[in-house]
Amino acid sequence: MDLDKCNPIINLFLFICFWTIRGMGGTVTLKGLPNTINVAENSPSAMVVGSFTVTTTATVPPGYPLIINSNPLTKAFSVNPTSSGYQIQITGKPILDFETAPDNFNLQIYVKDSTGDTDLQVLTIVITDVNEPPVFLDNLETQDVLVYIVENSPEGTIYNVLAKDPENKPLQYSLQPTSSPFSISNRTGSIISTKVFDYETDPKSYFLQVKVGDGTNPEIKGTVIVYIVNTNDNAPVFTMKQTTFTIPEEQVPGTIVANITAQDADDFNYVGNLIFSINPTDYFTINPVTGIIRVSEWIDRDEKPLRDNPLIIVEVSVIDSPKGGKSSSMSITFNVTDINDNPPVCNPDTYRTPVKETAIAGTSITTITCTDIDVNPANNQFKFVDLTCNACDLKFALNSTFSGNIVLEGSLDLEQPNNPLEYTLTVVAEDITAPFYKDTAYIYVTVLPVNENPPVFNPATYNFSVSELDGQGTMIGVVNATDKDIPFTGITYSIVAGGSTLGYSNIFWIDPNTGSIQLMTEPDYETTSKYVLTVQATDNDPKDPKIANAVVTVNILEANDEKPICTPNYYTMTIPTDLSPGTNIQRFQLTCTDRDSPPTAFRYTINSGNINNHFAFSPTAGSNITRLILAEPFDYSGGLDKQWNYKLLVFITDDNLLSGARQPKGIVETGTVTVNVNVVIAGLTTVSTTTPPSITYIHIAKNVYATNAWYVPFIITLGIMLLLGFLGYLLYHLAKYLSTKDLSCCTPKPNKYKEPLIQNTNKAKKEVVMELTKLNTVFDGEAVDPVTGKVYEFNTKSGARRWKDTQILKDPQPIKTKSSELVIPVLPSSINEGKGRIGTANGQKTNSNDVQAEQKGDEKQNVFGPNPKSLPQNPAGQPTEGLSPLPTPKTKQEGEPKPILKKGDLSEV
Ligand SMILES: *[C@@H]1O[C@H](CO)[C@@H](O)[C@H](O)[C@H]1NC(C)=O
Ligand SMILES: *[C@@H]1O[C@H](CO)[C@@H](O)[C@H](O)[C@H]1NC(C)=O
Ligand SMILES: *[C@@H]1O[C@H](CO)[C@@H](O)[C@H](O)[C@H]1NC(C)=O
Numbered sequence: 001m002d003l004d005k006c007n008p009i010i011n012l013f014l015f016i017c018f019w020t021i022r023g024m025g026g027t028v029t030l031k032g033l034p035n036t037i038n039v040a041e042n043s044p045s046a047m048v049v050g051s052f053t054v055t056t057t058a059t060v061p062p063g064y065p066l067i068i069n070s071n072p073l074t075k076a077f078s079v080n081p082t083s084s085g086y087q088i089q090i091t092g093k094p095i096l097d098f099e100t101a102p103d104n105f106n107l108q109i110y111v112k113d114s115t116g117d118t119d120l121q122v123l124t125i126v127i128t129d130v131n132e133p134p135v136f137l138d139n140l141e142t143q144d145v146l147v148y149i150v151e152n153s154p155e156g157t158i159y160n161v162l163a164k165d166p167e168n169k170p171l172q173y174s175l176q177p178t179s180s181p182f183s184i185s186n187r188t189g190s191i192i193s194t195k196v197f198d199y200e201t202d203p204k205s206y207f208l209q210v211k212v213g214d215g216t217n218p219e220i221k222g223t224v225i226v227y228i229v230n231t232n233d234n235a236p237v238f239t240m241k242q243t244t245f246t247i248p249e250e251q252v253p254g255t256i257v258a259n260i261t262a263q264d265a266d267d268f269n270y271v272g273n274l275i276f277s278i279n280p281t282d283y284f285t286i287n288p289v290t291g292i293i294r295v296s297e298w299i300d301r302d303e304k305p306l307r308d309n310p311l312i313i314v315e316v317s318v319i320d321s322p323k324g325g326k327s328s329s330m331s332i333t334f335n336v337t338d339i340n341d342n343p344p345v346c347n348p349d350t351y352r353t354p355v356k357e358t359a360i361a362g363t364s365i366t367t368i369t370c371t372d373i374d375v376n377p378a379n380n381q382f383k384f385v386d387l388t389c390n391a392c393d394l395k396f397a398l399n400s401t402f403s404g405n406i407v408l409e410g411s412l413d414l415e416q417p418n419n420p421l422e423y424t425l426t427v428v429a430e431d432i433t434a435p436f437y438k439d440t441a442y443i444y445v446t447v448l449p450v451n452e453n454p455p456v457f458n459p460a461t462y463n464f465s466v467s468e469l470d471g472q473g474t475m476i477g478v479v480n481a482t483d484k485d486i487p488f489t490g491i492t493y494s495i496v497a498g499g500s501t502l503g504y505s506n507i508f509w510i511d512p513n514t515g516s517i518q519l520m521t522e523p524d525y526e527t528t529s530k531y532v533l534t535v536q537a538t539d540n541d542p543k544d545p546k547i548a549n550a551v552v553t554v555n556i557l558e559a560n561d562e563k564p565i566c567t568p569n570y571y572t573m574t575i576p577t578d579l580s581p582g583t584n585i586q587r588f589q590l591t592c593t594d595r596d597s598p599p600t601a602f603r604y605t606i607n608s609g610n611i612n613n614h615f616a617f618s619p620t621a622g623s624n625i626t627r628l629i630l631a632e633p634f635d636y637s638g639g640l641d642k643q644w645n646y647k648l649l650v651f652i653t654d655d656n657l658l659s660g661a662r663q664p665k666g667i668v669e670t671g672t673v674t675v676n677v678n679v680v681i682a683g684l685t686t687v688s689t690t691t692p693p694s695i696t697y698i699h700i701a702k703n704v705y706a707t708n709a710w711y712v713p714f715i716i717t718l719g720i721m722l723l724l725g726f727l728g729y730l731l732y733h734l735a736k737y738l739s740t741k742d743l744s745c746c747t748p749k750p751n752k753y754k755e756p757l758i759q760n761t762n763k764a765k766k767e768v769v770m771e772l773t774k775l776n777t778v779f780d781g782e783a784v785d786p787v788t789g790k791v792y793e794f795n796t797k798s799g800a801r802r803w804k805d806t807q808i809l810k811d812p813q814p815i816k817t818k819s820s821e822l823v824i825p826v827l828p829s830s831i832n833e834g835k836g837r838i839g840t841a842n843g844q845k846t847n848s849n850d851v852q853a854e855q856k857g858d859e860k861q862n863v864f865g866p867n868p869k870s871l872p873q874n875p876a877g878q879p880t881e882g883l884s885p886l887p888t889p890k891t892k893q894e895g896e897p898k899p900i901l902k903k904g905d906l907s908e909v
């Protein structure tokens, strides 16, 4: 302590006080206490800097001695008793730093004993300076300093070391280790980074030792730890290498298909801050945290657009922070592969195929078309298997298992037994790969019948017969044809030729279904006796009809349906009264024809008008020509005859016995002729003969079968006929009237029952007797006339007969005949021509014995029976004619002419 610096006033005061206090006591004293003590700065606390004792007669109470009025007012020192005295110690507070603390401490040490005696001494403690090392002024003084540098920060000061030398000497800074990317300014202590740090590549921290020295003292050291602070300066990086994933289609949603991994250099070991996303999200989802991609919906490779392109390209992104992070993205490709998930589908699945029954093996029936929409060739391939068919063993086959073409292998011939009209086939289309999906197609094969076989007539020819008397509707016969084709389509019959003939159309009709041939009209044997029909049978195939023809011969059986027709049919003659019996009157003869009877069948009878039986026809039967004979002479003078005019109604009957025997009907036809004979007195008049009025016969075919309007021409024709007939009738009567008038005016008409004007005429003629002698016949047979019951004789050869009554026969009146006049003149055939009926028919007739007998007689010119007067009369009162009182039951018929018009026959006008 520098005493010079003490204030003399304070010293003076202290002096006075000292002396004052000393003057008041006197027994207690401080001993050994220096006035000044030097103490080095920064001496440690509790260090003893001085000692002293106290001398007293009394005791020193505790707490004494003590320091009062320390200047500066600090308690940097304390008085502590020891065993031998008291010592002064450094308390440590304040630190006795030369530079900062006071350098002089004036301590007043005061003691008071139990008697109250006091002593006081001033002690000056002088602090002496010492050279101290520098000190850190910052945290380095007490701890390590941590410095954080954000990576990528620019180079520059990162920290300023604060240090000071107590003596204010210049300081020297240095940094350890020197290899670190830091440096320190050796004057200022600024620590500078010498590089830009990358957290990811550089050390994450640096330990730096800072040394500060003042040149003399040892350097002080501090630690600065530099931490590099990481920043998000890196984008995440995908770490998986695979970018193409081949996945099958139709994965269940949720199936994991890819594993996206990424890393962020900033967070190398830190998982969970990367966020994944995917775009588009059509098929896939990605777990934003794990990066696992799953299928989100069914993926169908077989549908567009995947059908065309199986690649699905998605963009996968990863970001390292939800906001403002760095992101990366990449494309990954999913190659969707096909699986066999679709069955083959047959479209259509039903086929209806008509096939001709004649189709040969190998014929393609149909081709099944099926498709499999799977894309992959193996998956979309299928084969056709399992051809089934109901009950058609091996008739059909698959051409190949891949074509679906079904071909015929067997025969569909419907004519084969058990071959049906329709087949039902099934074919299965089956995938060639697992799981072998299937589809079934149905084929209905309809067999088309083919008209293979023509109809066949059995028998092939027919020979039918029908009577000409049979009329419309009469069944003639049945033809039959069969057809082997199955199914049987029926047979239609028709007459294609031969069914019609002159003037007739369609005499026959065939039932198209049954083949029954019927008459459409009454045939006429005399016109056509035989028809050769061509009957056709057709199967009813509309496209390709097949036909068969059969020859059907229809024989028209003859019947006696024609009556004799004679010419002349009407005749008027005038004869003298003296005409000799047996004379062929005026050479008049009837020439008869019958289209279905032979000449031998004719029989002539004078039905009425033959008064006194003057007239007879010779022969009476068995010839187609007969002559009018004067059988009895006139006897007007004798009064026997009174009739001058004879109207003879002649019946010409065809005793068509053969036909009658053949036909159950036994028809006998009768024609009539009218002959007028006027008797005049011989010599008075000339014999004149009228020519019969010409009569026109018009034949009308009745056999007109129902063409649509057959009756129109018929009615017209009929009308014309009737008109013509009426005109003819008028003409006829006019002519008759005129003729009768002429006769009545020119010739006196003889009264019928007057006395005869001429008496002797007959007598001369009566002498002309017919000679019968050479015709005298030996009657070598006998028979009973069934009509009269009388017995008659007959010649077995000639058939001539006579009654057996001897009384009559004994004296037979000779029949005188002029044989010369019996010679039959040959009439010119032209007479007959043009007068016959048109359209009538001839028939053959059979002869009975009687006719034969008459034929015999005919050979011998004429056979006259006995005188009618002497012959027995038949019940009708008429003389039995000639020698042939035909004892047959037909006599009744003979007397009754049949009606001229017959059903279906000819009409006459
Ligand atoms: C994806 O990757 C992780 C990590 O390697 C693995 O644990 C997981 O099994 C993977 N998942 C798939 C689906 O590959
Ligand atoms: C997809 O996968 C199929 C089957 O593995 C393969 O044949 C085809 O080449 C692939 N396509 C692409 C583009 O990779
Ligand atoms: C056909 O029948 C007729 C009458 O029955 C007969 O005359 C004729 O000889 C027959 N013809 C044949 C070829 O059988």
Ligand SMILES: *[C@@H]1O[C@H](CO)[C@@H](O)[C@H](O)[C@H]1NC(C)=O
Binding pocket: 591, 592, 593, 599, 624, 625, 832
């Ligand atoms: C009459 O019959 C004969 C012999 O049978 C025959 O030759 C002649 O032609 C017939 N006359 C007529 C007109 O029928």
